[in-house]
Amino acid sequence: MVKRVSLWDAGCPVARSLDVIGDWWSLLIIRDAFDGVRRFSEFQTGLGIAKGMLATRLRDLTGRGILETAPASDGSAYREYVLTEKGRGLFLVIVALRQWGEEHLYRPGEPHSSLVDAESGAPVARLELRARNGRPLGWNDTRVRKAGGH
Numbered sequence: 147m148v149k150r151v152s153l154w155d156a157g158c159p160v161a162r163s164l165d166v167i168g169d170w171w172s173l174l175i176i177r178d179a180f181d182g183v184r185r186f187s188e189f190q191t192g193l194g195i196a197k198g199m200l201a202t203r204l205r206d207l208t209g210r211g212i213l214e215t216a217p218a219s220d221g222s223a224y225r226e227y228v229l230t231e232k233g234r235g236l237f238l239v240i241v242a243l244r245q246w247g248e249e250h251l252y253r254p255g256e257p258h259s260s261l262v263d264a265e266s267g268a269p270v271a272r273l274e275l276r277a278r279n280g281r282p283l284g285w286n287d288t289r290v291r292k293a294g295g296h
Contacts, residue, residue: 172207212229
C-alpha cells in the first residue's frame with residue numbers, strides 16, 4: 147500500500163484543502179452530513195463503506211474540525227456526528243461538485259437527484275464566481291497571486 151503524502155504544509159490553499167477532504171469517502175460523508183445523516187450506522191448503511199474505513203474517516207474529519215460528536219438527539223446513549231462551522235463552510239464545495247456533475251456526467255434527460263430551495267421547492271441557481279463589483283468571472287479572468295506577492 148502506498149503511504150499517503152501530506153499536503154498540509156503546501157503553499158497552495160487547494161493542496162491544503164485536499165489534505166483534509168481530498169478522498170471520495172470524506173466528501174461523501176460530508177455530503178451525507180449536509181443531508182442530515184448523523185449516526186455511524188446511517189453513514190455505513192447509506193454509503194456501503196466498510197466499518198473500519200468509516201471509523202478512520204470519521205475520526206480524521208473530527209480531528210480536523212470538520213465534524214464533532216454530540217449526544218444523540220433522541221436521548222439514547224449513542225453519539226452523533228454533526229458538522230462544525232468549519233464543516234458547514236464546505237457547503238459551496240459540495241454544491242459546486244454537484245453542479246459540475248449534473249452538467250458533465252449525465253446524459254440529457256437522465257434522472258438524478260437535484261438540489262432545491264427548501265422554501266420554494268425550485269431548483270437552486272448555478273454557482274457563479276463574481277468580482278467584487280459583481281462582474282461575472284470565468285477561469286481566464288482570474289490569476290493566482292503566489293505567496294510573497296509574486
